[in-house]
Amino acid sequence: MxxxxxxxxxxxxxxxxxxxxxxxxxxxxxxxxxxxxxxxxxxxxxxxxxxxxxxxxxxxxxxxxxxxxxxxxxxxxxxxxxxxxxxxxxxxxxxxxxxxxxxxxxxxxxxxxxxxxxxxxxxxxxxxxxxxxxxxNPGADIGEYFCIDHGTGIVIGETAVIGRGVKIYQGVTLGALSTRGGQQLKNVRRHPKVEDNVTIYAGATILGGGTIIGANSVIGGNAFITESVPANAKVYMNKCIRPRNLNAQKTECSCPLSE
CATH class of the missing domain: 1.10.3130.10 (serine acetyltransferase, domain 1)
Known part of the structure; x- marks a missing residue:
């Protein structure tokens, strides 16, 4: 029953x-x-x-x-x-x-x-x-002051962790990098962590349990990310604009964010 x-x-x-x-x-x-x-x-x-x-x-x-x-x-x-x-x-x-x-x-x-x-x-x-x-997924850990704008097509996996003040647009995926291990991956972190005050624009895909999106970052539309992104960064497609330090002016660099 x-x-x-x-x-x-x-x-x-x-x-x-x-x-x-x-x-x-x-x-x-x-x-x-x-x-x-x-x-x-x-x-x-x-x-x-x-x-x-x-x-x-x-x-x-x-x-x-x-x-x-x-x-x-x-x-x-x-x-x-x-x-x-x-x-x-x-x-x-x-x-x-x-x-x-x-x-x-x-x-x-x-x-x-x-x-x-x-x-x-x-x-x-x-x-x-x-x-x-x-x-x-009901297992996802989502912080306060969370906003989904439009929303259609969003996927958030079981072990995803989302901080406070995060905003996510339509078509975003917070997924696993691979699930070929099947049931052996149960209770293993498979999905990303998104820290506080991050904005993720439409169509972005962020994969992997070891992937962390640093606080105050902006993830542009259609970006494909399988590696961690530092705090205060701006990511678009496969490029990342990251500060050298908190007081420095932001500089553009190539950032291998996809495999």
Whole structure:
């Protein structure tokens, strides 16, 4: 027996009403009933791997984290508004932006992923993927004030780490350099780390668990990167403009960022 995908989707919609009651008033399920539905699905998922006794604790932890998740989401909505002159209000971001919707679901799914809950986090992330075209593995670690602009075609892998204040445009991939090792690569870092305040423009591909994009860097559209990039750099295609030191004027250099 497995969790019910339709019930999980219903829970996601009702959680929108719980976290943003002014924006989604039609989802009016009581917190008590919502918690009961969530507990049932968690029990089914956890019993499938012999961990049914943990249901109560995991459900309580998840429900107890909702206010913290809401606060993070408000920072994400603020980031989208601050960075988009086409946005007329934070309310518009919450109600209409697919990037914000994908982040909303990811923050819920990630909480359950970290608790080791099977099936449900992936049900959640695949629902967001189908609705928005944004594919974020529930294991990805994403910092606060995160912005996805446009978003269609974005792929963020399971072991990716994203810092605070990062902005990502459509078609970006944070992926593994190779997955030929299959299951032997489980629990091994395969995806990049993106440090704080990085902007990654449309179509960029960044691969590999050893690849680090330094803080305050800008990655240009369609760049293909398999090696680390220093802080404060500007990368476009296979070129990198990097400072010699923090006080020096930036100089252009050839940078072998693709293989």
């Amino acid at each position: 497995f969790p019910d995908k339709k019930v999980i989707v219903r829970i996601l919609k009702d959680l929108q009403g719980l976290l943003f009651p002014r924006h989604f008033p039609k989802y009016k399920m009581s917190e008590k009933r919502l918690k009961k539905m969530m507990k049932k699905q968690l029990r089914i998922a956890l019993e499938s791997c012999g961990r049914g006794r943990e249901t109560e604790k995991i459900c309580e932890d998840f429900c107890g984290s909702l206010e913290n998740i809401r606060q993070k989401l408000m920072l994400d909505a603020q980031a989208a508004f601050d960075g988009d002159p086409a946005a007329y209000s934070i309310d518009e971001v919450i109600l209409t932006y697919p990037g914000f919707f994908a982040i909303y679901i990811h923050r819920l799914a990630n909480k359950l992923y970290k608790a080791g809950v099977p099936y449900i986090p992936r049900f959640m992330s695949e629902y967001a993927h189908g609705k928005t075209g944004i594919d974020i």
